[in-house]
Amino acid sequence: MRYLSTRASAASSASSKSFCEILLGGLAPDGGLYLPETTPRLTRAELDAWRTLSYPDLAFAVLSKFIDDIPADDLKAITARTYTAETYAYVRDGGDASEVTPLRWLEPGLALLELSNGPTLAFKDMAMQLLGALFEYVLEKRGEEINILGATSGDTGSAAEYAMRGKRGVRVFMLSPHGRMSDFQRAQMYSLQDENIVNIAVRGNFDEAQDIVKAVSGDADFKARYRIGAVNSINWARVAAQVIYYFKGYFAATKSNDEKVSFAVPSGNFGNICAGHIARLMGLPIDTLVLATNENDVLDEFFRTGVYRPRSAAETHTTSSPSMDISKASNFERFIYELVGRDPAVVRALWAEVDAGRGFDLSQTPYFQRIAEFGFVSGSSTHADRLATIRKTWEQYGVMVDTHTADGLKVAAAHRQAGVPMLVLETAQPVKFEATIVEALGCTPPRPAALQGIEQLPQRVTVLDVDVAAVKALIVEQLG
Numbered sequence: 012m013r014y015l016s017t018r019a020s021a022a023s024s025a026s027s028k029s030f031c032e033i034l035l036g037g038l039a040p041d042g043g044l045y046l047p048e049t050t051p052r053l054t055r056a057e058l059d060a061w062r063t064l065s066y067p068d069l070a071f072a073v074l075s076k077f078i079d080d081i082p083a084d085d086l087k088a089i090t091a092r093t094y095t096a097e098t099y100a101y102v103r104d105g106g107d108a109s110e111v112t113p114l115r116w117l118e119p120g121l122a123l124l125e126l127s128n129g130p131t132l133a134f135k136d137m138a139m140q141l142l143g144a145l146f147e148y149v150l151e152k153r154g155e156e157i158n159i160l161g162a163t164s165g166d167t168g169s170a171a172e173y174a175m176r177g178k179r180g181v182r183v184f185m186l187s188p189h190g191r192m193s194d195f196q197r198a199q200m201y202s203l204q205d206e207n208i209v210n211i212a213v214r215g216n217f218d219e220a221q222d223i224v225k226a227v228s229g230d231a232d233f234k235a236r237y238r239i240g241a242v243n244s245i246n247w248a249r250v251a252a253q254v255i256y257y258f259k260g261y262f263a264a265t266k267s268n269d270e271k272v273s274f275a276v277p278s279g280n281f282g283n284i285c286a287g288h289i290a291r292l293m294g295l296p297i298d299t300l301v302l303a304t305n306e307n308d309v310l311d312e313f314f315r316t317g318v319y320r321p322r323s324a325a326e327t328h329t330t331s332s333p334s335m336d337i338s339k340a341s342n343f344e345r346f347i348y349e350l351v352g353r354d355p356a357v358v359r360a361l362w363a364e365v366d367a368g369r370g371f372d373l374s375q376t377p378y379f380q381r382i383a384e385f386g387f388v389s390g391s392s393t394h395a396d397r398l399a400t401i402r403k404t405w406e407q408y409g410v411m412v413d414t415h416t417a418d419g420l421k422v423a424a425a426h427r428q429a430g431v432p433m434l435v436l437e438t439a440q441p442v443k444f445e446a447t448i449v450e451a452l453g454c455t456p457p458r459p460a461a462l463q464g465i466e467q468l469p470q471r472v473t474v475l476d477v478d479v480a481a482v483k484a485l486i487v488e489q490l491g
C-alpha cells in the first residue's frame with residue numbers, strides 16, 4: 012500500500028510513500044494530508060469472514076489493508092496487546108469490556124457505540140493507544156527518537172499523553188486552548204508530571220493551536236532537526252485505526268452483511284467521520300453518515316449548502332461541547348479530495364483560499380452535484396438541545412451521556428429511517444463535562460476510582476501567546 016498527499020504535484024506523486032514512512036510525520040511536505048493511493052475494496056467473502064472476529068483480530072484485518080511494511084506477526088502482536096479488556100475497562104453496567112467498543116441499545120433501531128471506555132474516557136484512546144504501540148515499534152527498529160507536537164481541544168491531548176507517557180524515545184509537546192477546556196480535561200493533562208510530557212496552553216482557540224502545529228511542521232528544516240512528529244488526525248494512522256470500530260459496530264448491530272446501518276458522528280476536526288467515510292468506500296454497508304456539530308456549524312453548513320467557510324477566532328463559540336469548538340476542520344481536506352475526483356490541483360487551489368483566511372463555494376460545481384453519492388447528512392445542536400437530550404436520554408433509557416454524544420443523538424433523531432439502525436458514536440464519558448451534567452440532571456456523573464480528585468492534583472503547564480516562534484523556542488529550550 013502506497014500513500015499520496017492530497018496536494019501531490021505530478022513530480023511528488025512519483026515518490027509515493029509506505030505506511031511506516033508516513034507514520035511519524037503527519038502532514039506531507041507540500042502541506043497536504045496522506046491517503047492511500049487507492050482505497051482498498053473488500054470482497055463479500057472478506058466481509059463475511061470479518062463478522063465473527065474479536066476486536067484485536069478485526070483490527071489486524073483492517074490495518075493489514077493499509078499496512079504492508081510491518082510483518083504480519085508483529086502487527087498481530089501489536090493489535091493483540093493494544094485492544095484488551097483491561098485497557099478499555101470503564102464499560103458501564105451490563106457492558107462487556109472484551110468487546111472493546113460495546114454496542115448499547117437505547118431502543119429498537121437506536122444504539123450507542125461506546126468508544127470512550129479507554130484510559131482517558133474519550134474515543135481518542137481507540138486510535139491513540141495503537142499509535143503509541145506503533146511509534147514504539149518503529150522507533151525501536153530504526154533506533155530513532157521523536158518529539159510529538161500536537162494540538163488539542165481537550166481529548167486528543169490527554170489520550171496522546173497517556174499513550175506516550177514513559178515511552179522511551181518519545182517526548183510530547185501538546186498545545187491546548189488556554190481556559191477553554193473543562194476542569195477535568197485540564198486536570199487530566201496538566202497533572203501529569205512525567206518528564207517526557209510538556210503541556211503548553213496558548214492564549215487562543217483550538218484552530219489557532221492547530222495552525223501553530225501546521226506552521227512548525229511546514230518548516231522542513233526545523234521538523235527534521237528536532238524530529239517533529241504528529242498525533243492529530245492529520246496523521247493517517249489515526250484515521251486508519253478509527254475505521255476499525257465502524258466495522259465492529261456494524262457487525263454488532265446486524266445479523267447479515269445484506270443489512271445496512273447509519274452512523275451519527277459528533278464532529279469537529281472531521282477525523283472520526285472521515286474514518287466512517289473510508290469504511291464506506293471500503294464496502295461497509297453504511298446507509299448514511301450523520302454529521303453532528305455544536306454551535307460551531309462550519310461542517311453542517313457545507314453539507315447543507317456546498318459552502319465551506321472556516322470561521323475566525325472571534326466567530327468561534329466557546330460551548331458546552333468544547334472538544335468540538337473547531338472552525339477549521341483539517342481532515343475535511345481528505346473528503347474534498349475524493350469529492351473533486353482525487354484531483355490534487357483542485358485541492359491545492361481550494362486550500363490556497365482556506366490558507367488565505369477565506370473559504371470556498373462548491374454549490375454550483377459538478378463536484379457538489381455528486382455529494383449524495385457519499386451518503387452524508389448533517390445538523391447542529393445548541394446548549395439548550397444538549398441539556399434536553401441529556402435529560403431525555405437519562406429519563407427515557409436510564410443512560411447518562413456526555414455533551415458531545417448528546418449532540419450526536421440530537422442530530423441523529425432527525426435522520427432516523429425505518430429498518431435502518433442508527434448507531435450514535437459515544438465519543439466521551441459524562442464525567443469529563445461534569446458542570447453541564449449537573450446543570451442538566453442535578454447530579455454528578457460517576458467517575459472511575461483512579462480519577463477521583465484529579466482536579467486537586469498539582470498542575471504543570473506553560474502559558475504562551477499564539478506565536479509560532481515562541482512555541483519553537485520552547486521546544487528548542489526543552490530539548491536542550
Ligand SMILES: Cc1ncc(COP(=O)(O)O)c(C=O)c1O
Pocket residue numbers: 133134165166167244277278279280281282283284334335415416438439
Ligand atoms: C468528545 C469528542 N467528540 C467529538 C469530537 C469530534 O471528533 P472529530 O474532531 O474527529 O470530528 C471530539 C474531538 O475531536 C471529541 O473530543
Ligand SMILES: N[C@@H](CCOP(=O)(O)O)C(=O)O
Pocket residue numbers: 162163164165166167168242243244245279280282334335
Ligand atoms: N477534539 C479534538 C481536536 C483534535 O482532533 P484530532 O482528532 O485531529 O486530534 C481534541 O479533543 O483534541
